[in-house]
Amino acid sequence: MKPRSLVSIDDLTTGEITKILSLAAEFEENPVQDILRGKVVATLFFEPSTRTRLSFESAVNKLGGKVIGFTDSASSSVTKGETLNDTIRTVNNYVDLIVMRHPIEGSARYASEISTVPVINAGDGANQHPTQTLLDLYSILKTQGTLDNLNICLVGDLKYGRTVHSLLMAMSRWKTSFNFVAPEELMMPDEYKLYLRNLGLDYYETPDLNEVINMADIIYMTRVQRERFSDPMEYEKVKNAYVLHDHMLSDTKPGMKILHPLPRVNEISTDVDANAKAYYFEQALNGVYTRQAIICTLLGLK
């Protein structure tokens, strides 16, 4: 029988998502357990992503499992020309579960077809990063008490941002209204807007964060990167328009929380960090509980 893998958030039913989130809450109550004793997890990072890797390794270690793996392809047999097929066929003999990050899109689906143990996609190029989406959902649920009837404000690079696309698709399973705040060049692609329209969900687009900030239950910040602009002048014009400062938060909803997938560069001013509405570091901690829940679910241990 094929093991159950997690490649794309669409692989999960809404019921399964809800189950993982409530399991994550259990792990938050009781994060150190012996569930994974005797289990070995591989973290195969064909490109570096320190934060994601450490989060997975922390999740496994707290549950008594062991981790083996590599941190970038330079320290793996890829440099000798080994195919992904051969790497997976070899490594799945050593471990009970594979966590994989790879720059090539679709590599995780392919690995999951080959592997005899579950594969968790920790990012395949610009395609999917489902554990990020699940930890975002967990953070939203935990801070708002529900996933229903929320106003989610997505800010920054909405055109190329894998994280915001996955979050949009996931949140569209509940009754969510969206505000999209982005410069002209980085607006939400039409396919996602069409998707929401077909579901009868509301969205509103604006280049001005101040226009919608006070409606938000969640502000999800992403970075506007210089290299995304064809015209450097355009970047210079907009770069400061998508930076969140503490003074902008004074009239926002009391329960509003600010999320960010991290790493942050300058899109959230450090004066926001002390505000009770800043939630991005707690969000990173939630990633550990969520990943504990995902690993145990795929291994059938909970």
Place this chain on the structure above:
Amino acid sequence: MKNVNDPKQLLVSAIESGTVIDHIPASTLFKVIKILRLDRIQNQITFGTNLESKTDGKKAIIKIAGKFFEDDDINRIALVAPNAKLNIIRDYKVIEKRVVEVPDTINAIAKCMNPKCITNFEKVTTRFRVVSKKPVALKCLYCEKITDQERLEII
């Protein structure tokens, strides 16, 4: 015995029994041959191309003696010859006419247009879900990107 084929089709000799695939765009004849792997079978095959057609401009026709296709096989050519018509021949008579229809999934014949897709890096059989039949749009099961009619390439 009276032949039911029109005289133009007789530019390519009639077959006693087998399949005639008509109304193939002349420009995609060789893609059809490739998709159906006609270059690898031993049956007698005759084909004509750049034939005048009242409806299609330049068309091509293939006659394969002693060969009958399953729907799943023949529908694969709908990607490149959406208006193709099949005549099933027995004893020099057309006993059945069929049209092709784009199937719901396309495996192993189309190339994913995303240069960063795993199928363009390793020996992975391409697999697509058909998200639109006219015009054709294919969603890669690996990278989840859409390959549309314009960028469709047959492997």
